[in-house]
Amino acid sequence: MNQLDAPLLCTERLRLSVAARVLCERLDWQIVPGQFWCILGRNGIGKSTLLHTLAGLYKPAGGRVLIQGRDIQATTAQQLARLRGLLAQHQADAFSSSVLAAVIAGRHPHQFGFGWDKEDDRVLAMQALQQVGMAAFSEHDLLSLSGGERQRVALATLLAQDPLLLMLDEPTAHQDAAAQIVVMELLQRIVDASPPQKAVIAACHDINLVARYATHVLLLGDGKSWQGSVDSVLQPELLQAAFGCRFEVMQNGSRRLFMPTADIPHGCIVSLRIAANGGCCRNRVRGSACFGSR
Numbered sequence: 084m085n086q087l088d089a090p091l092l093c094t095e096r097l098r099l100s101v102a103a104r105v106l107c108e109r110l111d112w113q114i115v116p117g118q119f120w121c122i123l124g125r126n127g128i129g130k131s132t133l134l135h136t137l138a139g140l141y142k143p144a145g146g147r148v149l150i151q152g153r154d155i156q157a158t159t160a161q162q163l164a165r166l167r168g169l170l171a172q173h174q175a176d177a178f179s180s181s182v183l184a185a186v187i188a189g190r191h192p193h194q195f196g197f198g199w200d201k202e203d204d205r206v207l208a209m210q211a212l213q214q215v216g217m218a219a220f221s222e223h224d225l226l227s228l229s230g231g232e233r234q235r236v237a238l239a240t241l242l243a244q245d246p247l248l249l250m251l252d253e254p255t256a257h258q259d260a261a262a263q264i265v266v267m268e269l270l271q272r273i274v275d276a277s278p279p280q281k282a283v284i285a286a287c288h289d290i291n292l293v294a295r296y297a298t299h300v301l302l303l304g305d306g307k308s309w310q311g312s313v314d315s316v317l318q319p320e321l322l323q324a325a326f327g328c329r330f331e332v333m334q335n336g337s338r339r340l341f342m343p344t345a346d347i348p349h350g351c352i353v354s355l356r357i358a359a360n361g362g363c364c365r366n367r368v369r370g371s372a373c374f375g376s377r
Contacts, residue, residue: 089151089152090115091151091166091248091282092113092150092151092248092284093112093114093148094146094148095146095147096109096111096145096146097111097148098144099129100144106128106129106133106303106306107308108306108307110308117274117281117298118274118283118298118299119270119271119282119299120282120284120285120297120298121300122134122285122287123288123293123303123325124303124325125325125327129303130303131172131286133286134250134252135169137250137284138163138169138250139158140169151166161192165192165193166246168248168249169251170234170238170250171237172252172256174233174234174237176225176226176233179225180225182221182225182236183205183208183221185225185240186208186243187200187204187205189211189241189242189245190208190243193245207245208239209221211239211240212236214239215235215242216235217235220236229257231257231258234254234256235266246281247280247281248281248282248283248284249283250283250284250285251283251285254270254287255267263289267292267295267296270283270285271296290317291340294317294339294340294341295338297313298312299313299316302325303325304324304325317341319332322341328345329343329344330342
């Protein structure tokens with residue numbers, strides 16, 4: 084196998100569950116350099132759980148995750164930090180720190196001994212801040228940033244870490260329209276490098292951003308999944324099966340735009356039954372996507 088075609092990460096019959104609920108069953112999946120995968124699915128379907136399992140932070144209920152051919156559960160923390168990096172949905176800052184210091188922390192997997200910062204680390208950190216449009220904030224306190232600004236600093240930290248596989252949980256969350264484009268174009272440039280060396284996996288909600296920037300899609304439904312190229316997976320019937328609402332497709336030049344409609348298919352009006360004191364509460368959800376009980 085050509086080294087460029089060798090998977091950075093793959094799953095073998097992966098099974099994920101939370102309590103008695105199965106999120107994912109027998110998932111066989113490969114990610115190779117040059118691919119930009121987006122994970123789509125409704126709220127609570129298991130996108131974040133899958134990302135954390137792929138990162139080696141959660142143990143699967145069955146099957147396994149391999150990173151560069153090795154079981155991720157048997158890979159050391161330092162090895163993992165050089166191979167993959169994870170951008171979480173939310174950042175929790177317990178104390179003040181400068182933006183630059185937070186980004187330099189991403190260089191920790193590449194430091195030895197006492198791990199004192201080197202000038203090269205500062206240069207790489209500033210370059211990462213420049214890439215996400217936050218260089219002017221390098222001396223600002225993390226605690227003074229807005230949610231969107233803080234998330235872009237976290238993305239800069241991931242860039243400074245420089246892993247082969249970038250995993251991102253809702254990277255455009257809290258971002259305005261212009262910042263969303265900056266983030267997605269940056270991720271696209273990373274995978275478009277020649278020769279391809281890196282890959283991206285991002286959990287997303289905006290189907291139109293996914294259609295514009297991703298190369299591949301993993302679409303999650305109730306205990307099932309669909310995977311493949313963007314054009315093969317982003318089909319109205321598959322999106323309806325995953326989200327529980329119909330989609331209209333509009334052509335805008337060479338781009339397709341996906342518009343969810345309020346025309347809910349029969350049977351997708353969900354009743355949520357909440358047992359309380361021997362009774363139940365029935366909530367009929369109309370005019371929106373169909374959400375299963377959680």
